[in-house]
Amino acid sequence: VTFDKRGDPVARVVTAYGSADSARVCADAIVDAAGIPSAFPPEVSGQAEALRDAGITPADLQGREDLRDWTIFTIDGKDAKDLDDAVSLDPEGEGWRLGVHIADVSHYVREGTPLDREARRRGTSVYFADRVIPMLPEALSNGACSLNAGTDKLTLSAILHLDKDGNLRKSEIRKTVIRSCVRGVYSEINALFDGSADKKVQKKYAAVRPVLDNMRALARRLKEAAAARGTMDLISSESVFVLDEQGHPVDLVARATGESEGMIEQFMIAANVAVAAYARRRGIPFVYRVHDQPDPTKLQVLSETAQRLGLKTVRLSAQPDLRELMEEARETSYARLISDRLLRSMAKAQYSENPLGHYGLALKDYCHFTSPIRRYPDLSIHRILSDAIAGVPKDELARRYTAFVRESADLSSQYEVRAMTAERECEGCYKAEYMARFLGETFPGVIASVTSFGLFVELPNSAEGLVRVDDLPEADLRYDDVASLVNKRGRPVYTVGDAMTVRVAATDVSSGQVDFTPVAASDAPDIPARDGKLD
Known part of the structure; x- marks a missing residue:
């Protein structure tokens, strides 16, 4: 927009996107308006392609623990291709040794390279009904870094030693090499758990079924512990679209999650806690995931709302109170309303170089460690952890990373909001196009x-x-x-x-x-x- 001599605005058409009745077209405009990078620059794509089929050399294995004889496998959605986390669980005395093994993306995306600069510029992968705008090129996210079954992969592993009730006794962070034995799928494992799995699925998981049963039992204990400390358990309202070949929505359903999704979530949270505690104890520069306490004024309003709705839990001064309110509301028609009001009363979770704790999860230490393929803060801390594990002195870590973690936390928080806003707007467009059929x-x-x-x-x-x-x-x-x-x-x-x-x-x-x-x-x-x- 410019202004003529009389001061009147003059607009110039920069881009013609197409019909405003098409959600796909609207998504194009939303992406551009948000400033989300879409296509990768040639030098970035070229660097990624050179790494697509990168094998593992003897030099790559130096300083790594070989876990290829462990029973390790991935569990993801049916259509997922960027498999960045795998899990293992073994009996250890009266307790358990839980392994959370994450793709070592920092081995391939070195600081200051075109790949790193582009990943930092994007901050996160962005998910729409018709596309994913990835943080890293697919040659890496679906290739070299993806923990595909039957293939040796470089990983960063959090090894958690738990007692029989799931309490953490000690933990280690290691550079490792693994070989996933099964490409697990949430829906298939849910079918195993509820007894509806067919013979083909039962055969696929026969070798790991005892491990899955143990994982199921451990996850239940971890969930019970989370409830006891007051972790928020709000109502999710995610949607899933089915698109035709032209990208138009032809079906829409509320996303359903089963027991295996919750199981993996508990394991990822446990790993994030252990890694954050590791960093805080050592006093090294780090990117933490933090969540501040809610505004007391907003809690007072929420308390008054609960009282007027006839709910009994109206004294809201600690995390267990809020969880109790949500549990009570679930038994009424006000569950969605209370969940939304609870969410609005909360501060926005963000990234910080300071270990300020996570109110919503009721945790002292927390970070995002488990998704370096799609989140830059995870990649950032992998880089720091790799140096710490290699024995880089604390003062040298401070010199290398103090300014880096501050910038990474700030940019990652900004780009997360940018991505979530665009995703929400695009989802609305697709819902409106779908409902236009009716x-x-x-x-x-x-x-x-x-x-x-x-x-x-x-x-x-x-x-x-x-x-x-x-x-x-x-x-x-x-x-x-x-x-x-x-x-x-x-x-x-x-x-x-x-x-x-x-x-x-x-x-x-x-x-x-x-x-x-x-x-x-x-x-x-x-x-x-x-x-x-x-x-």
Whole structure:
């Protein structure tokens, strides 16, 4: 935009993206507007291609512990290709030796190289319905660094020695080489756990089934310990899209997670804690994942909200109180509302060079160690840990990395927010394009939130739309500042958790907005539940 002699603005078209009714086109514009780098510069791609099929030389193995005879395997989503973490579990006396083995990306992405500069410029991989914008080129993320089964891979391993209840007795961080024996898939392992696995799946995991059963038992103990210390357990509302060959959404479902996803999450958290404690004890420069305490004023508002909703947990002064409130809310129709309000009362987690603790996880020490393929802070601390393990003196580590960790923490925090904002905006665009297929159709939903201007109604597939207050049949409704639209007498007419049948009235793909209108109970058709699908 420029200004002419009269001061009037003059706009020049820089890029024509295409139809605003296409979520894919809107995603292109969102990526550019956010300043997210997409294509890799030639020198970066060239360096990555040279490393794609890099073998492991005797020099690479110097200073590494050989764990190729350990029973180690990966567990990821069915379509995942960047496998950056593997796990092992072995009995050790009356306790356990848990191994979390992470791709040694820092071996390939050396500081100051084109690959490193580009990874730092991106900060994180960004995930959209139709694409992934990776932090590292696929030649590395899906090739040299991916812990593919049956292939020797260089790793950084956190070895945790636990008692029978999952309490950490001691830990070690080692440079290692591993060979994953199975490419595990969450859905298959969930089927093993719930007894629905077919013979093909049972055969695939036969050699590691005893290990999986032990992992399952250990993860349950770790989860119990997390609950006891007050870890937040909020409600997730992620969505999964199915796209056709042209990239248009043809199905939408709420993401379901099973026991194996939770199991791996517990192991990754345990490794992150051990690594952060290792760094803090040694006083070395580091990038920590920190989460500050919530604002007391916001907690007071949350307490008043809980009280007005009739919940008993209203004294909110410590982490266990907040967890207790969420657990109580799960038994009511206010679960989603309380989860959202809890999240809003929290500070934003970020990265810091100072070990300030993690309030949401109720942990003194925490970092992000387990995803160096897709997060620059993880790659940063791998680089520092490698030098520390190699015996670099503490004062030399301080000289090399003090300024580095400050910059890495700051940029990583900024780029994480940038990525999350773009992902959220793009998800809205895809939901709106999907719902445009159902204009005029009627569906059952639940009131997810209430505002002064209307109701947000969520469908079983996770799509959400606005019912404007002007479209409601009742007059003189007002918001009670908690969870309801009330009438003149103050009686709730529409409340969070109420069922509501709605008609899809309008969609705007570019803004991600979906509008519903209410359907009177007498006019509502008999709509069977369809497992989150609308077609």
